[in-house]
Amino acid sequence: MIKELIKMIKLTLLLYVICSLAYTFFIWGIGKIAFPFQAGGSIVHRNSKLIGSFLIGEKFISPYLFNGRPSYAAKGYNGTRSSGSNYAPTNGKYISREKKLINKFLEENPAVKKGQIPVDIITGSGSGLGSYISVAAALIQVPRISLLTGMSKSKLDGLVKKTVSGRQFGIFGTPGVNTVRLNLKLAAMLKKKNNKLFKKVFRGLTA
Amino acid sequence: MTVTGIFQMIIVLSIMVIAAIPLSRYLAHVFNGEKTFFDWLFDPVEDLTFKFLNVNKEEETDWVKYLKTGLIINFLMLIIVYFILKFQNYLPFNQMHYKGLSWDLDFNTAISFITNTNWQNYGGEEALSNFSQMALVFLQFTSAATGLVFAVAFIRGLVRQEAKHVGNFYLDYIKSIYRLFIPLAVIFAIIMLSQGAPQTLTMQKKVTNMTGVKQTLSVGPVASMVSIENIGTNGGGFYDANAAQPYENPNPFTNALIIFMMGTIPIALFFMYGIMIGNKKHAWTLFAVAMSLLLVCLVVVYSQEAHGNPFLGGLGVNIQAGKNNPGGNMEGKQEHIGIAQSSLFAVSTTAFTTGNVDSAHDSFMPLSGMILISEMMLNLIFGGKGVGLLNMLTMVIIGVFIAGLMVGRTPEFLGKKIEAKEVKLATLAMFAHAFIILVPFAIAIAIPAGLAGIFNPGPHGLSEVLYAYTSTVANNGSAFAGLNGNTFFYNISLGLTIFFGRYIPIICQVAIAGSLIKKKSVPESAGTFPAYGPLFYAVVMGTILLVGALTFFPALALGPVAEHFAMVKGHLFY
Numbered sequence: 012m013i014k015e016l017i018k019m020i021k022l023t024l025l026l027y028v029i030c031s032l033a034y035t036f037f038i039w040g041i042g043k044i045a046f047p048f049q050a051g052g053s054i055v056h057r058n059s060k061l062i063g064s065f066l067i068g069e070k071f072i073s074p075y076l077f078n079g080r081p082s083y084a085a086k087g088y089n090g091t092r093s094s095g096s097n098y099a100p101t102n103g104k105y106i107s108r109e110k111k112l113i114n115k116f117l118e119e120n121p122a123v124k125k126g127q128i129p130v131d132i133i134t135g136s137g138s139g140l141g142s143y144i145s146v147a148a149a150l151i152q153v154p155r156i157s158l159l160t161g162m163s164k165s166k167l168d169g170l171v172k173k174t175v176s177g178r179q180f181g182i183f184g185t186p187g188v189n190t191v192r193l194n195l196k197l198a199a200m201l202k203k204k205n206n207k208l209f210k211k212v213f214r215g216l217t218a
Numbered sequence: 219m220t221v222t223g224i225f226q227m228i229i230v231l232s233i234m235v236i237a238a239i240p241l242s243r244y245l246a247h248v249f250n251g252e253k254t255f256f257d258w259l260f261d262p263v264e265d266l267t268f269k270f271l272n273v274n275k276e277e278e279t280d281w282v283k284y285l286k287t288g289l290i291i292n293f294l295m296l297i298i299v300y301f302i303l304k305f306q307n308y309l310p311f312n313q314m315h316y317k318g319l320s321w322d323l324d325f326n327t328a329i330s331f332i333t334n335t336n337w338q339n340y341g342g343e344e345a346l347s348n349f350s351q352m353a354l355v356f357l358q359f360t361s362a363a364t365g366l367v368f369a370v371a372f373i374r375g376l377v378r379q380e381a382k383h384v385g386n387f388y389l390d391y392i393k394s395i396y397r398l399f400i401p402l403a404v405i406f407a408i409i410m411l412s413q414g415a416p417q418t419l420t421m422q423k424k425v426t427n428m429t430g431v432k433q434t435l436s437v438g439p440v441a442s443m444v445s446i447e448n449i450g451t452n453g454g455g456f457y458d459a460n461a462a463q464p465y466e467n468p469n470p471f472t473n474a475l476i477i478f479m480m481g482t483i484p485i486a487l488f489f490m491y492g493i494m495i496g497n498k499k500h501a502w503t504l505f506a507v508a509m510s511l512l513l514v515c516l517v518v519v520y521s522q523e524a525h526g527n528p529f530l531g532g533l534g535v536n537i538q539a540g541k542n543n544p545g546g547n548m549e550g551k552q553e554h555i556g557i558a559q560s561s562l563f564a565v566s567t568t569a570f571t572t573g574n575v576d577s578a579h580d581s582f583m584p585l586s587g588m589i590l591i592s593e594m595m596l597n598l599i600f601g602g603k604g605v606g607l608l609n610m611l612t613m614v615i616i617g618v619f620i621a622g623l624m625v626g627r628t629p630e631f632l633g634k635k636i637e638a639k640e641v642k643l644a645t646l647a648m649f650a651h652a653f654i655i656l657v658p659f660a661i662a663i664a665i666p667a668g669l670a671g672i673f674n675p676g677p678h679g680l681s682e683v684l685y686a687y688t689s690t691v692a693n694n695g696s697a698f699a700g701l702n703g704n705t706f707f708y709n710i711s712l713g714l715t716i717f718f719g720r721y722i723p724i725i726c727q728v729a730i731a732g733s734l735i736k737k738k739s740v741p742e743s744a745g746t747f748p749a750y751g752p753l754f755y756a757v758v759m760g761t762i763l764l765v766g767a768l769t770f771f772p773a774l775a776l777g778p779v780a781e782h783f784a785m786v787k788g789h790l791f792y
Contacts, residue, residue: 015287016290017272018271018272018273018388019287019290019291019294020294021270021271021272022271022291022388023291023294023295023298023389023390025267025270025271025742026295026359026360026395027295027298027353027356029395029400030355030356030358030359030360030395030400030446031352031353031355031356032352032401034355034359034400034404034442034446035352035355035439035442037404038404038407038408038411038417038439038441038442039417039418039419039439039442041407041408041411041417042411042416042417042418042441044250045408045411045412046411046412047509048443049411049412049413049414049415049416050411050416050417050418051416051418051423051437052416052418052423052437052465053414053416053437053468054423054425054435055273056295057428060426061423061424061425061426062425062426062427062428063425063428063433063435064425064435066414066464066465066468067433067464067465068430068464069365069427069428069429069431069433070427070433071429073429075657076429080553081535082520089251089433089434090433090434090435091343091344091422091434091435091436092341092343092344092435092458093341093343093436093457093458093459093462093463093552094341094458094459094699095459095462095549095577095578095580095581095699096548096549096550096578097550097578097579097580097673097674097698097699097700097780098550098580098581098583098674098698098700099580099581099584099674099676099678099791100527100529100547100549100581100582100583100584100603100785101529101584101674101676101678101781101784101785101789101790101791102673102674102675102676102678102790103675103790103791103792104792105549106529106533106790109529109530109533109535110533113533113534113535117534124275125534126536127536128534128535128536129535129536129542129544130526130530130535130543130545130546130547131544131548131553133530133535133548134463134530134549134550134551134552136463136550136551136552136553137459137462137464137550137551137552137560137575137576137577137578138457138459138463138552139459139465140459140463141462141464141552141553141554142464143552143553143554144553145542145543145544145553146541146542147536147540147542147543150539150542150544178222178281178470179469179470179471180471182222182225182226182229182468182472183226183469183470183473183474183559184226184469184471184473184554184555184556184559185470185544185553185554185555185556185557185558185559186370186542187553187554189554192427192757194428194430198428209512212429213428213429213430214429214430215426215427215428215429215431216428
C-alpha cells in the first residue's frame with residue numbers, strides 16, 4: 012500500500028510541475044517572443060504614456076465624447092472588478108433604474124425620440140468592461156457631439172462609419188464600434204478644430 | 219432572430235461535428251493502445267514517466283482498484299491546491315499581496331476545481347495571485363482527465379467479455395493528459411494569445427485614459443488558462459466575469475473558438491465510444507438524441523433573447539433588431555459578440571458542462587434561464603469530459619430495462635444482459651443526481667442563511683438558488699451570478715453538493731462497468747432489440763424526458779416558469 016501511495020504522490024507532483032508550472036511558463040515564453048503586444052494586454056501608448064487597451068472599455072461619460080454602455084464593474088469600467096449587473100428582466104428596481112438611464116439619455120440627446128434608443132446604450136455589458144457599442148448607438152450621439160464641438164455632422168458620421176468593426180470574417184458576431192478607437196479618432200479631429208476644448212476633454216492626451 | 223445569427227450557429231456546430239470525427243478515431247486508437255501518428259513523440263516521454271513513477275504499464279487492474287487509484291490521486295491533488303490557495307501570501311507571483319482564502323471558500327474552490335466544476339465564489343482578479351491561478355490550471359488538466367478515463371473504463375466494461383480488468387489507471391491518465399490535453403491546450407493558448415489574451419507574470423498594469431481618468435487593468439497568465447479551461451470543459455475563468463471579460467475572450471472569433479473548444483471533445487467521445495464498441499450506428503443514434511436536445515434548447519434561448527425584454531420596449535427602447543441596432547435582451551451581453559453568439563455560448567456551456575460564461579446568465583429572459591437550468595439537470599447533452607457520455611449510457615440502461623419489461627424479455631444491451639445489479643446502480647446514479655440537487659435546494663430556500671444570498675426578487679430569486687445547486691451537482695460551474703455564494707452556508711453546502719454530485723454517480727457507473735465486464739456477450743438474434751435507429755432513439759429520448767420532466771418540473775414551475783408568466787402579464791417584482 013505504501014509503495015502504491017508513493018507512486019500516486021509522485022504522479023501528483025509530476026503533473027503539478029508539468030501542467031501548472033511548465034505549461035504556463037512555456038506559453039509565457041511564446042507570448043514574449045511571438046506576441047509581445049497581445050501578451051502584455053494590448054496596451055496602447057500616446058506621447059509615450061500608457062493610455063489603455065482597445066480591448067477594455069473606459070469611462071466615457073462626458074457629453075463631448077461618444078459615450079459607452081453603463082458599466083457595473085465597481086463604479087464603472089474598473090479594470091480589476093469585472094462584473095455584469097446581474098439584474099433579472101423582471102426586477103422592478105432594474106426597470107426603475109433603466110427609466111432613469113433612458114430619461115438621462117433623452118435629455119442629453121434631445122434629437123432622439125422615444126422608441127429610437129438602441130438597446131445596448133442603456134444596458135450594461137457582461138463584464139462592465141466591453142468597449143463596443145452598436146453602430147446605431149454611435150450614430151445617435153452624433154448630433155449632440157456636433158452641437159457641443161462645432162464639428163460637422165457629416166464628418167462625425169464619416170468617423171463612425173470608418174471605425175465600424177463588421178462581423179469578423181464576415182460571419183461572427185454583430186457589427187459594432189469600439190469606443191476607445193472612436194474617441195481617439197475624435198480626439199485627433201478635435202485637436203485640429205478646437206485645441207482649447209481638446210485640452211479640456213482629453214486631459215490624458217495632452218503632453 | 220436573424221438569418222446571420224442562425225448561420226453563425228450552424229457554422230460553429232457543423233465545424234465541431236466535422237472536427238470530432240477524426241479526433242474520435244485518434245482517441246479510440248490511443249485508448250485501445252493502437253499505433254498513432256504521434257507515437258514517435260509521445261512513446262519515449264511516456265516511457266520516461268513510467269520509469270520515474272515505477273509503474274508497469276502492462277499491468278491492468280479490476281474496477282475497484284482503478285477507481286480507488288483515481289480517487290486517491292484526486293484527493294492528493296485537492297490537498298496541494300487547498301494549501302496553495304490557503305498560503306498564497308507566502309508564495310510567489312502575488313504582487314498585490316492577496317491574502318490566503320478563508321478555509322470555507324478554499325474548501326469550496328479546491329473541491330470545485332478537482333471535480334471539473336469550477337464554481338467560483340471568488341472573483342479571480344480580486345482574490346487570487348497568479349501562482350494560485352496556475353495551481354487551478356493544474357486541476358483543470360487533471361480533472362478533465364479523470365472524467366475521461368472513467369468513461370474509458372466504462373466502455374471497456376461493455377466491450378470486454380468474461381474479463382476482470384478494466385485497464386491501467388496510470389496509463390490511461392497519463393495518455394489522456396500527454397496525448398490529448400497538453401497538445402490541444404498549447405495550440406489553443408497560442409491562438410488565444412494571438413487574438414489578445416494576455417500572458418504575464420505581473421498582476422496589474424496602471425494606465426491613464428485619454429480623458430485623464432486613471433484605470434488599472436488586471437492581467438496575468440490568462441491565455442494558458444482560457445485554453446485548458448475550455449478544452450477540459452472546466453469553465454473556471456481567470457476573471458470574475460469569465461469570458462465576458464474582453465481579455466479572456468477578445469472578439470467574436472474567439473467566442474466561436476471557445477464554443478468549439480468546449481464542444482468538440484465531448485462530441486468526439488460519443489463517436490469514440492461507437493468505434494470502441496464496434497457499433498457506430500448505436501453511437502450515432504445517441505449523438506442524434508443529444509444533438510436534437512441541444513438544438514431545441516438553442517431555438518428557445520435564441521428566440522427569447524432576440525425577442526428582448528418587453529419592459530424595456532415599453533419604456534421607449536428599440537428592442538427590434540435592425541441594420542445598425544442589435545435589439546433583443548442586451549443586458550449582460552457584449553455588444554460585438556451579439557445575441558446569437560451569446561445564446562449559442564450559453565446553451566453550449568450548459569450542455570458541455572463547461573460553465574464558462576460570455577454573458578450574464580442571471581440577466582437572461584426567464585425561459586432562457588429555464589432551458590439553461592434544464593440542460594444541467596439532464597447533464598447528458600454531450601456533457602463534460604466523459605461524464606456526459608456516462609450519464610447518457612446510464613439513461614440508456616434504464617431505457618433498455620423499461621423497454622425490456624414492456625415486451626417481457628430480459629433486457630440486453632450490446633449483447634450483455636442487463637440484470638438487477640446494473641439497473642439498481644444506474645437508478646442510484648440517476649436519483650442521486652436529482653436528490654443532491656433538490657434536497658439542498660429546498661433547505662436553502664427554507665432558511666435565512668440561504669435566502670440571504672439572493673439578489674433578484676420574486677421567482678427569479680428562487681431560480682438563482684436552483685441554478686446554483688443544479689450547476690454544482692452537474693459539475694458545471696456557471697452561475698446566476700447575482701447570488702452571493704461567498705458565505706459560510708453556501709461555501710460549505712455547495713462544496714458538498716459538488717463533491718457528492720461528482721463522485722456518487724461516477725462510482726455507480728464504474729461499478730456498472732465492473733459488473734458488465736464479467737458477462738459474456740449473447741449473439742444477436744431476431745428477438746434482439748436493436749440499439750440504434752428510430753425506435754431506440756424514441757426509447758432513450760422518452761426515458762430522458764420522462765425522468766427529467768417528472769423529477770424537476772415542479773422546481774422549474776416555481777422559478778422560471780412563474781417568472782415568465784408574470785412577465786407576460788406585465789408584473790414586476792420588488
